[in-house]
Amino acid sequence: MVRSSLNEREKKGGAVILTWKGVLRGGRRLFPIAVFTIPFGIAFGVAAIESGLTSTQAVLMSVAAFSGATQFATLDFWREPLAFGSLAMVLLALNARHVIMGAALSPWINRLPFGRRILSLSYLSDPNFADSQPAFQEGERDVGILLGGGLTLWVCWVAGTAIGALGGTDIGDPSSYGIDVVMPCFFAAVVAGQLNQATAFAPILVASVIAVALLSIVPTGWNVVVAALAGAFVGLIFHAK
Amino acid sequence: MPNDATAFAVIAMIAVITFASRVSGALLMSRIEVSARIDRFLDALSVSVIAALVASIVAQNGLREAVAVAFAAAIMLGWKSAICAMIGGMGFAAAWTPILS
Numbered sequence: 591m592v593r594s595s596l597n598e599r600e601k602k603g604g605a606v607i608l609t610w611k612g613v614l615r616g617g618r619r620l621f622p623i624a625v626f627t628i629p630f631g632i633a634f635g636v637a638a639i640e641s642g643l644t645s646t647q648a649v650l651m652s653v654a655a656f657s658g659a660t661q662f663a664t665l666d667f668w669r670e671p672l673a674f675g676s677l678a679m680v681l682l683a684l685n686a687r688h689v690i691m692g693a694a695l696s697p698w699i700n701r702l703p704f705g706r707r708i709l710s711l712s713y714l715s716d717p718n719f720a721d722s723q724p725a726f727q728e729g730e731r732d733v734g735i736l737l738g739g740g741l742t743l744w745v746c747w748v749a750g751t752a753i754g755a756l757g758g759t760d761i762g763d764p765s766s767y768g769i770d771v772v773m774p775c776f777f778a779a780v781v782a783g784q785l786n787q788a789t790a791f792a793p794i795l796v797a798s799v800i801a802v803a804l805l806s807i808v809p810t811g812w813n814v815v816v817a818a819l820a821g822a823f824v825g826l827i828f829h830a831k
Numbered sequence: 832m833p834n835d836a837t838a839f840a841v842i843a844m845i846a847v848i849t850f851a852s853r854v855s856g857a858l859l860m861s862r863i864e865v866s867a868r869i870d871r872f873l874d875a876l877s878v879s880v881i882a883a884l885v886a887s888i889v890a891q892n893g894l895r896e897a898v899a900v901a902f903a904a905a906i907m908l909g910w911k912s913a914i915c916a917m918i919g920g921m922g923f924a925a926a927w928t929p930i931l932s
Binding site for chain 1: 832833834837838839840841842843844845846848849850852853854855856857858859860861865868870871872873874875876877878879880881882883884885886887888889890891895896899900901902903904905906907908911913914916917919920921922923924925926927928
């Protein structure tokens with residue numbers, strides 16, 4: 591697909607803003623997805639108590655970290671003496687993809703003043719990235735949708751954790767309702783939505799294959815980072831031809 | 832069990848690592864002039880990171896998850912709604928257990 595340089599500029603151009611209206615719109619956009627983080631939050635709250643955290647610690651962790659994979663991984667380390675170094679390595683691996691996502695959002699984010707950049711990225715996670723990046727690409731200019739989506743996810747995650755940690759009621763296996771596949775299905779839909787751009791096909795293929803091939807070779811998390819970078823280089827090469 | 836001081840130190844460490852990873856991508860890019868080439872790189876990077884995430888999740892799970900994800904992608908191609916696709920995939924996965932096992 592050949593896009594003219596004018597279209598390229600229009601696509602990324604225009605003033606970037608951060609408004610309350612945008613935040614509310616982002617919250618509404620992502621709410622149908624975010625509600626499904628409540629059962630996972632409950633599961634985390636219950637697991638945290640079982641691992642020996644107090645309910646305050648469990649809720650505080652969700653408030654401060656807001657990252658399911660990170661928090662569940664931390665529970666595996668919850669014994670004395672705590673292996674800070676090994677835990678830090680696992681956390682870096684699991685969070686490295688957010689650096690990639692922040693970089694991918696930079697053409698829009700970095701046109702905001704510094705404080706607003708930090709604010710709008712503070713609640714960055716996979717679902718609001720997957721929702722907002724394509725929207726920005728299609729001309730959305732309010733970074734509020736990223737922040738609003740993130741805040742909605744955060745509220746649901748923290749609320750779920752509190753229910754699980756304080757109530758301690760195990761809600762049963764989320765997989766019996768299919769809730770466990772919600773996020774991968776949403777992400778797959780976002781990827782499928784990009785298949786109309788012929789240039790996206792090769793990066794998707796390469797990234798998927800490399801992510802799977804590296805699973806047993808590198809620590810989980812780094813496989814996604816390497817695969818994403820490989821996909822991006824493939825996208826660059828194919829487009830240049 | 833870790834004592835209170837250790838627990839709060841761990842929570843602080845997690846908070847720092849997650850926050851730093853969220854903001855550092857854009858901060859690193861703030862020194863770089865976004866040319867048309869870098870723009871294309873970042874576009875491909877966006878779709879690649881999500882595709883890699885899906886592939887990684889699917890590969891760590893079973894056939895049920897793989898088929899549900901494929902079903903969701905197919906719905907997206909037909910209806911162009913990520914929410915419909917998500918609900919379809921979830922319904923498929925919910926029906927899988929009672930029907931097939």
